[in-house]
Each structure stands twice: as structure tokens, then as C-alpha cells.
Amino acid sequence: MNSLTLNNGLRVVYAPSPTNTVYLGLALDAGTRDEKDGESGMAHFAEHLSFKGTDRRTSRQIITYMESVGGDLNAFTGKEETVYYCTCQKEHFSRAMDLLFDVVFHSKYPQEEMDKEVEVVIDEIESYNDSPSELIYDDFEAMLFQGHPLGRSILGNAERLRAYKTEDVQSYASRLYVPSNAVLFVYGNVSEKEILRRIPDDVLSEAGQRIVTDETILRPYAPQSKVIEKDTHQAHIMMGARAFGGTHPKHLALFLANNILGGPGLSSRLNLALREKRGLVYTVESTLTTYTDTGVWAIYFGCDHHDAEKCKRIVKRELQRLCDAPLSEKALNAAKRQIIGQIALSYDNFESVAIGMGKRMLHYGRTQTKEQFIARIQALTAEQVWDAAKEVFNPENLTILEYR
8 A cells, every 4th residue: 555645735545456446535534523513414414415516517417427437426424534435447547536526626515406405314314213223323422422523413403404505515615625634545556646647736736724623522431321212112222331542552452352242243242142042132233433532332232122131131241251351362363363354354345445545544644454454463462352341341331222
């Protein structure tokens, strides 16, 4: 992987890929936590509206420009970033770059398109609200980050969204949709010279500017419990706590510990204890969401209402097991072997590799190869994994949210 920073502050990261397909995009340091007070849902709304017309293209032309040659343009919004990404054959790289920069830096956000698209986003919100297994994640983060932008819903709320005008979105974009707040990532067999040649002149000539990022101070973490009456057919339960940020020295050890506890395989400790041994749940997962300066560790499961307390006790027991003693050398090696296999397989998803490359450069200013990632996993000790587990998995330190 190679990287450079242009005079206007735009960072560029690129790497060769084993196919003729090119995966490219622009990652912007513009997520939910970067919204000002009164801008709830703006990051996600601006992403939607960027496809609705630029100085040079109508919304229809944006949709068809890459699709007409079999390519694709898409985007997503997170708590800390918005990412626009494109997939195309190598011979259409210049076309993809032209569209990508036009959509990100020259969108007009016309009011007539806003008035239509707001109803699409509200439908998205309502669909989300109808899915307790998804909505509970938002409510859980709202508990962990109460009073902080990280606790906001990415989608926002209908009343606020309907009140936005073109100038509101333009104000947001003029603050955050600038080259010095972005990373261009390219995963494909394209030279540095070709990449730089395809960056539009107006972007290259734009003066770099300092971006004021979210500086809201996180309140100290305190565990809490809440029950929300949803009249659901089963109980939906989340148990977890704040976790380490991406630069924390214990983050990788917690990543491995979490995979042992409730990773994607059926052999995870929680799945064995709750589903395979007792048949109490259909699915249980333990997820680790990483932000730059903090994180979220959360266990989710659904169960019959009368089994809720029993399931919670079993979860706490499994957590205590990981906190009581370090892993044996045999267990540690088995855990490493499993997660290294998962990492190796994940690198076959080239689109994901490209986006990960861009996000890592955006938030941490560096890249990481598959080999470097695996080497860091191999270097972990049982004591490091135990130390991270004791700090985060402590059963006495849990925040618990239940829908019933």
C-alpha cells in the first residue's frame, strides 16, 4: 500500500489488486458525531441528497453514468464518516473518478429533490423502528453515550428532517465536504500518476482548510439498566459496556477475546452455552464497534420472555469465566488460528478491503496489510487477552437494555 498527501490536504491511499476491477472511493470525516446541535440526521441526509443533482448532472444522469458500463456507485454514513465508493472495470476508471468527485464536491441539494427524498429517509426510519433487533442497537448506544453526539441516531427524526432547507445542507457540506477532510482510496491496478491525473483541477487548486472536529467530552462510563415496553413476541436483550478506541493498546486483545466469547462461528462460548447446550436462543452475538477514541462492546440475543433472566445469568457466567483466569496456551493458539482464518477470508472481499483502507487512513493516518494484521494477532499473549477481558467484560460493569 502507498499513500501521499496533496497540497490541498487530500490524502490518497492506493494498492494493487489481483483483478481487472477497480474499487475506489472518497471517505469523509463527516459522520453523526460531526453534526452540530440542530443538525440531527444531517450526515445521512446529505449522503442521500448527493445523488440528486450536481452542477453538471441530474439525478438520472448520476444513476446511469456508471451503471451504463456495468459499474456501481454507492455510499453509506456512520457515526464517524461518510463513504462514497465505486466499482468499475479498469478501462472505466477515469469515468468513475469524474463522477465520484462531482457527486461529493459539486452537489446542489435542490429543494424539490429534498422534499421527495425526505420521505424515502422517513420510510427508512419507520422500517428501522419496526425491527426491534436493529433498533435496540441504537437505543443501547444512546444509553452508553448519553448527552454525546455518538449517542445520536444516524437516521435522525422525521420532524427535524422535514424542516431542513437547501441552505442547511449546503452549510453542512461546505464545512465538511472539502478535500482536506477526505481520503481518496483506490484498490486496483492503477498507477499513482494515473490517479493524480484524474483528480479534477478545481479540487487540486482548492486551498486546504482546518476542520474543527467533534470535541464533546465523553462523560465517565457508569453501568445502567433499562426495560422498555415494546410488546414484542420475544424479549430482545443487549448487555455490554464501553470499549477501547481504535488506537488503544488493548484494542486488539479485546478483539480476540470478543471473538472467543461471541464471534461469528457456532463454536463461540455464548452460542454453545445458550443455543447448543440449552436451546434458549436462536441467535446470540457479541459485537465490537470501534470509534477513534472509544468503542462499544455489546451482546445481543432474543429469547422467550420467561427465559430472559436465565439467559442473563448464563451470559454473566461466561463473562466471569473469561475474567477469572488467562487462556491456556492451547486455547489461545486455537483462538488465534480461528480469527486468522476469518481475517484471511475477509481479504477476499475486495470492496471491503478498499473501504477499510480508506477508513483506516481517514481515522488513523496509516494503512495495514493483511500480513501486518495477522502478525499483530500472532504476537498477542494470554495475559494481554485476559487483561483486556477483565477491564471490559466485568459482569459487575454491564449496561443492560431489554425490550419486552
